[in-house]
Amino acid sequence: MPGLFRKARAKSATGGSLFKPPMQTLIIEPGRAERNYWRDLVHYRELFFILAWRDVAVRYKQTVAGVAWALIQPLMSMVIMTFIFEKLAGLHSEGNAPYPVMVFAAILPWQFFSNALSLASQSVVTNANLISKIYFPRLIVPASSVMVSLVDFLVACSILAGLMVWYHFWPTWRLIILPALVLLAIAAAVGPGLITTALTVKYRDFRILIPFVVQFGMYLCPIAYSSSLMREKLGEKWFLLYSVNPMVGVIDGFRWAILGTSASFDWHGFIISVVLTGVLLYIGIRYFRKIERVFADII
Amino acid sequence: MSETLIKVEKLSKKYVIRHQGAAEGLRHALQEVAKTPFRWFKQSLGAGSVNGHDHRLNGGQAAKLNPQKSSEDFWALKEVSFEVKQGEVVGIIGRNGAGKSTLLKILSRITEPTVGRIQITGRVASLLEVGTGFHPELTGRENIFLNGAILGMSRAEIRRKFDAIVAFAEVDRFLDTPVKRYSSGMYVRLAFAVAAHLEPEILIVDEVLAVGDAEFQKKCLGKMQEVSKGGRTVLFVSHNVGAIKQLCDRCILFRSGTVQQDGPCDEVISNYLTDATLCENGVIDLRHHPARSRASKPLISEIVIRNGQDQPTAQLFPEEALLFDITIASFETIRNPRVALAIEDSHGRRLMTMASYFDQSPLPNLSGKTTIRCESSPLQLGPGRYLLSVSIGTKEHGLIDSIDGASWFEILWNNNYRNGEPYQSVYGPFLKSSKWEVVYD
Numbered sequence: 001m002p003g004l005f006r007k008a009r010a011k012s013a014t015g016g017s018l019f020k021p022p023m024q025t026l027i028i029e030p031g032r033a034e035r036n037y038w039r040d041l042v043h044y045r046e047l048f049f050i051l052a053w054r055d056v057a058v059r060y061k062q063t064v065a066g067v068a069w070a071l072i073q074p075l076m077s078m079v080i081m082t083f084i085f086e087k088l089a090g091l092h093s094e095g096n097a098p099y100p101v102m103v104f105a106a107i108l109p110w111q112f113f114s115n116a117l118s119l120a121s122q123s124v125v126t127n128a129n130l131i132s133k134i135y136f137p138r139l140i141v142p143a144s145s146v147m148v149s150l151v152d153f154l155v156a157c158s159i160l161a162g163l164m165v166w167y168h169f170w171p172t173w174r175l176i177i178l179p180a181l182v183l184l185a186i187a188a189a190v191g192p193g194l195i196t197t198a199l200t201v202k203y204r205d206f207r208i209l210i211p212f213v214v215q216f217g218m219y220l221c222p223i224a225y226s227s228s229l230m231r232e233k234l235g236e237k238w239f240l241l242y243s244v245n246p247m248v249g250v251i252d253g254f255r256w257a258i259l260g261t262s263a264s265f266d267w268h269g270f271i272i273s274v275v276l277t278g279v280l281l282y283i284g285i286r287y288f289r290k291i292e293r294v295f296a297d298i299i
Numbered sequence: 300m301s302e303t304l305i306k307v308e309k310l311s312k313k314y315v316i317r318h319q320g321a322a323e324g325l326r327h328a329l330q331e332v333a334k335t336p337f338r339w340f341k342q343s344l345g346a347g348s349v350n351g352h353d354h355r356l357n358g359g360q361a362a363k364l365n366p367q368k369s370s371e372d373f374w375a376l377k378e379v380s381f382e383v384k385q386g387e388v389v390g391i392i393g394r395n396g397a398g399k400s401t402l403l404k405i406l407s408r409i410t411e412p413t414v415g416r417i418q419i420t421g422r423v424a425s426l427l428e429v430g431t432g433f434h435p436e437l438t439g440r441e442n443i444f445l446n447g448a449i450l451g452m453s454r455a456e457i458r459r460k461f462d463a464i465v466a467f468a469e470v471d472r473f474l475d476t477p478v479k480r481y482s483s484g485m486y487v488r489l490a491f492a493v494a495a496h497l498e499p500e501i502l503i504v505d506e507v508l509a510v511g512d513a514e515f516q517k518k519c520l521g522k523m524q525e526v527s528k529g530g531r532t533v534l535f536v537s538h539n540v541g542a543i544k545q546l547c548d549r550c551i552l553f554r555s556g557t558v559q560q561d562g563p564c565d566e567v568i569s570n571y572l573t574d575a576t577l578c579e580n581g582v583i584d585l586r587h588h589p590a591r592s593r594a595s596k597p598l599i600s601e602i603v604i605r606n607g608q609d610q611p612t613a614q615l616f617p618e619e620a621l622l623f624d625i626t627i628a629s630f631e632t633i634r635n636p637r638v639a640l641a642i643e644d645s646h647g648r649r650l651m652t653m654a655s656y657f658d659q660s661p662l663p664n665l666s667g668k669t670t671i672r673c674e675s676s677p678l679q680l681g682p683g684r685y686l687l688s689v690s691i692g693t694k695e696h697g698l699i700d701s702i703d704g705a706s707w708f709e710i711l712w713n714n715n716y717r718n719g720e721p722y723q724s725v726y727g728p729f730l731k732s733s734k735w736e737v738v739y740d
Contacts, residue, residue: 028408028417050448054434054441061436061477133431134449135408296409297314 037289041137048140052147055119059148070155074107078159081107085224094226094255095262098167104160105258106223106251108153109185113247114214115149116186120193121200121210128299138292139285142197146190153182160258172260181253184277188246191280198291201299221247226255228264240272246280249273301385302420304501304532305406310415312376312401316594373594375401377556379415383534385500388527390543390564391536392571392647393553394703396592399536402553403427403505406534421500421532424450428505430490435479439470439489442478446493460496467522468492495522502526503534520545540568540646554589581611583706585689590704598633598700599689600668601626604708613708617680617730623673625689632666634693640673641688642680643704644728650680656694681730682712682722 060066078100085091086099093099120142124131127141164171200206222230227248231239242248249270255263376398383389393399404410406417407425432449433442443464447457457464465471468489470481478486504523523546527533537543543550543564550567552560560567581604591597603611605622615621623640627633639654653675655662662671685708690701712722722730 024420024422026417026419026423028405028412028419029415030411030413032411046453047448050445050454054437054445057441058434058436127432129428130432130449132409133427134425293411296404 034289034293037137041139044136044140047136048144051140052144055144055148056151067155070152071159074104074111074156075159077107077111078104078163081224091225091229093262094228094259094264097259097262098163098169101160101163101167101169102226102255102259102262103224104163105255106221108156108160109181109250109254110218110221110223110247111156112149112153112185113189113250114217115152116146116189117193117196118210118214119145119148120189121196121206124197124201124295125204125207125299131299132296138295139194139288142193142288143190146186146193149189150186171258174257174260178254178257181250181257184253184274185250187281188250188273188277191246191277191282191284194284194288195280198288201291201295217245217247220245222251226264227252227266227269231264231266231269239266240268243269243272244276246273246277249277303382304385304420305383305534306418307379307381308416308418310376310379310402310405310412310417311374312398312405312410313413314373314375315370316373375556376405376412379553379556379558381551381558381561383532385532386530387549388533388535388547390547390550390567391534391553392540392543392550392568393559394590396594396703397553398556399553400505401556403503403534403536406503419501422451423501423503424494424497424499425503426450426494426497426505427503429487429494433478433486433490436477438477439474439481442489443493446490450494450497451499452497456498464489464492464496467495491519491522495519495526499531501532501534503536505536540571544568581605581613581708583687585702585705588702588705590702592698592701592703595698595700595702598627598629598691599625599702600628602687602689602705604687613706614711615678615708617682617710618677618732620677621675623675625671625673626668627665627671627691628668629665632664633691633699634664635695636662636665636691636693638662638671638673638691639689641690642678643686643688645684645686647686650685650728651678677732678710679730679732680710681724681726681728682710683728684709 060069081103082100093102123141123145196206196210230242234242252265252270256265391399405412432446434445437445444457470485470489520542527546535546547564550564551558552567552571560570583602585602586600603624604613606612606615607619625638637654637656639652641649641652643649653673687705687708688703689705690698692698
């Protein structure tokens with residue numbers, strides 16, 4: 001046996017065989033995992049896909065409506081908002097876009113964001129048994145729960161298409177930009193998501209806090225109303241402060257792409273949101289990676 | 300000689316134990332942030348500031364700032380070094396808290412060491428539990444793929460071994476049933492089957508054999524033997540001395556976070572088993588006992604085992620009621636004390652625990668030197684050697700003093716039973732008294 005073993009090694013050392021990978025040498029010492037982090041992340045991509053698949057597969061198991069829930073939730077929100085804010089409060093849409101379409105263009109990214117944030121912050125705690133038994137870059141866990149929200153988001157997009165057909169509201173060339181905006185939405189969700197994930201592991205207070213924050217955020221973001229209405233009320237200077245919320249930029253971007261020329265768009269606010277998204281993403285990754293090394297010890 | 304696959308050098312791992320009552324949690328953290336926001340921000344983002352060295356510095360600072368020390372260092376492993384060569388099957392034994400699990404966690408990269416270095420050559424699979432990541436809502440088929448991926452198999456590899464896994468687990472009829480509907484036996488079989496078909500160069504196994512029924516355990520042991528005969532390197536951690544004897548040729552004994560002995564299996568196991576000595580007269584002096592866990596305050600100073608006639612002795616009969624006199628000496632008052640005695644057999648299997656808090660009447664607060672008496676009904680254990688452990692704690696502070704493996708005592712085979720026939724191990728560990736008569740003719 002040892003002979004065989006050595007032969008395989010020698011062969012791979014000369015690059016002779018594609019099928020027998022060289023015996024990898026693993027070194028464990030303080031601070032080591034930190035240095036090889038991104039390489040490990042690539043190495044464990046298959047685990048990422050399978051965890052994401054698991055989370056998607058499990059999400060609607062043993063439910064009667066199944067994946068239809070991903071349609072019902074945003075649809076009901078849209079109907080209620082249209083009833084309360086358009087019919088009762090008398091808010092109006094932007095340009096000639098129908099109010100339900102305007103609202104739905106915002107509900108889509110918002111629901112993605114809030115789902116991603118809540119699922120991600122719970123993810124490490126709910127996968128505690130994995131964390132304490134198996135090594136892998138912990139970033140995979142919240143990332144895979146963001147994938148679940150993304151699947152819900154894609155399913156819900158079909159409602160938007162339906163609404164637009166119903167109201168005979170046709171999109172412009174700007175729709176092509178939408179995928180880039182989806183990436184922005186992912187970045188906006190992942191940054192805060194990683195921070196709250198790490199914090200939830202340390203302080204379970206965040207398990208209670210997050211749903212509350214999400215509920216609150218719904219009114220802080222321009223969902224039932226347009227951000228131009230907010231700008232009118234706040235004035236230019238205060239509106240820039242309002243735009244510090246990354247979701248303001250994402251939602252404005254979605255409306256710009258979906259509603260076309262009907263949407264008002266404020267470049268200054270958008271840039272502030274994008275920059276903040278970047279900053280939060282950076283802080284999120286740094287903070288998560290700092291705490292993740294002790295996850296197994298404190299979970 | 301074959302080459303070294305695992306090389307562990309001066310490995311140490313430190314945990315910081317927070318004492319109850321000390322400020323911790325979110326409120327404390329927020330207070331800290333409010334006090335020194337800038338330093339906190341720097342610390343939070345500073346790269347690599349949590350390596351062993353800085354850790355110690357921070358700990359020192361904290362201790363200096365706060366005279367009432369709210370936390371203390373606990374070295375779960377201290378300068379552990381050993382090497383494992385290719386094809387070796389090494390057993391790792393030690394009492395609870397000896398550092399075995401910490402070693403496994405570091406080897407499988409779940410947690411990082413504080414000091415030291417490990418070099419591992421080859422693919423490692425660690426089985427710290429069977430069925431890690433099994434999802435109850437998913438079907439057996441889906442869980443095979445999920446669990447395989449978690450254990451580090453590629454999808455192609457799982458597909459190749461799929462049939463063998465199903466055959467080993469004997470669950471083919473239930474492949475498309477969610478595993479939450481499985482019986483626990485089926486669940487464990489499926490979980491072990493996936494793990495058993497891993498083909499790493501190095502396999503790290505932790506007490507997985509403690510699950511499943513006897514027949515399945517036999518099957519698992521067989522599979523493990525097959526694996527180890529195939530030239531694979533195995534690290535096997537277990538309390539089950541029998542299983543270690545059967546599988547390993549070399550054994551490492553851990554005690555208090557250090558390697559106590561490293562050598563041929565039989566020698567090490569006999570050393571492990573005689574770790575605690577048989578007390579001849581039933582009086583066990585615990586003041587400087589080697590098996591006392593390190594986090595303990597030495598409060599329990601003595602145990603006296605007394606037989607039915609109130610005589611101190613370590614030789615008892617199965618049908619004899621017995622008394623344990625536990626002497627506790629403490630300067631401080633121990634509020635709501637909870638005292639427990641546990642008994643293990645010679646395979647290291649815990650058989651029972653007798654605890655004061657199982658009883659309806661709690662013990663009073665203790666201060667100074669007190670002797671507590673535990674009256675036990677007959678143990679009804681079969682003849683053999685048994686290991687006695689003792690601990691004291693409180694509900695608020697958890698364990699304060701614990702001696703895991705304080706002393707052996709013996710249950711004798713009373714020749715009055717069965718007209719002097721020998722007791723056989725197949726009878727099982729317990730010797731229930733029973734009365735037999737004919738009621739229907």
